[in-house]
Amino acid sequence: MIQVSHKVEIAGRFLAGCGWPCLNGIAGNGAVLAAAPPVAGRRRTQASNHVTYGTGDGAAASEVAMNKWILSACILALTAAPAAAGDVRLDSYRNPANESFRIFNHMYLDGVKGGLMAYNAWLRRHDQPSFCMPGNLALSTEQTEEIMLKSADKRSAKGDALVALLLLWGMQDTYPCEKPGTEKPDSQ
Template identity: 80%
Template sequence: MTKWIVPACYLALAVAPAAAADVRLDSYRNPQNENFRIFNHMYLDGVRGGMMAYNAWLTHHGGQPSFCMPGNLALTTEQTEEIMLKSADKRGAKGDMLVASLLLWGMQDTFPCEKPASQ
């Protein structure tokens, strides 16, 4: 029964309407005012937390994690932002690129997982 709960939650969140569902690179780099800048940082913190939680869930259930952070490391908002922006620069990302995708790729670049010996 619990195998379908997490996918069902993701599906429910994906189809639910939201006013600020995604943050794009251009609006992240150029916020309209201080409130938008604060929102962008809160959004990035939420994305990081979600990725770390999902990564832990994957590992706990025998899956291959997307990235392998050291267990004693706690990323600050500034470090998370730096990882995301370096990822954007590395990929030559345009302004409409999703910040969440850039962060995931940046986490994979910054904290790669060792390949199993059989590969």
């Protein structure tokens, strides 16, 4: 007989094709699963959190071995693969490998701009904006890129500088907020 922990059994079922509903404990009809569905040849003991397989036909044991192999392969693939789009560095932004990377960089920069503007709106509600862009101004991706690249040039940024930080600093340079207590001189 082969003993497998309940967590390995659940992971094996997920990888074998049951999908997110089994991992989350939700049946296809929305009902919450109180226990795993019965499998021929499986017996759960109350004293431990182990499932015992083996009724003589060997099918359940080979299913467990296959599930373990699939789980191991998926874990290896997830740990070996680098995280895509974690951040974009200035060097890879300025020198994309191909047209797809250039498009991705523009989409990334546009997403960073949206995130910074949303966060700045929240800061503005608490009277601490990071930058003060006019309310009726809509920045294009090209304008956003120009602000970020000017910020990089101003700071003599190296190739490993984060594009997101350069954009934040560029927005602060381009759209500074008035300091409390200072007023613009009236032009007459």
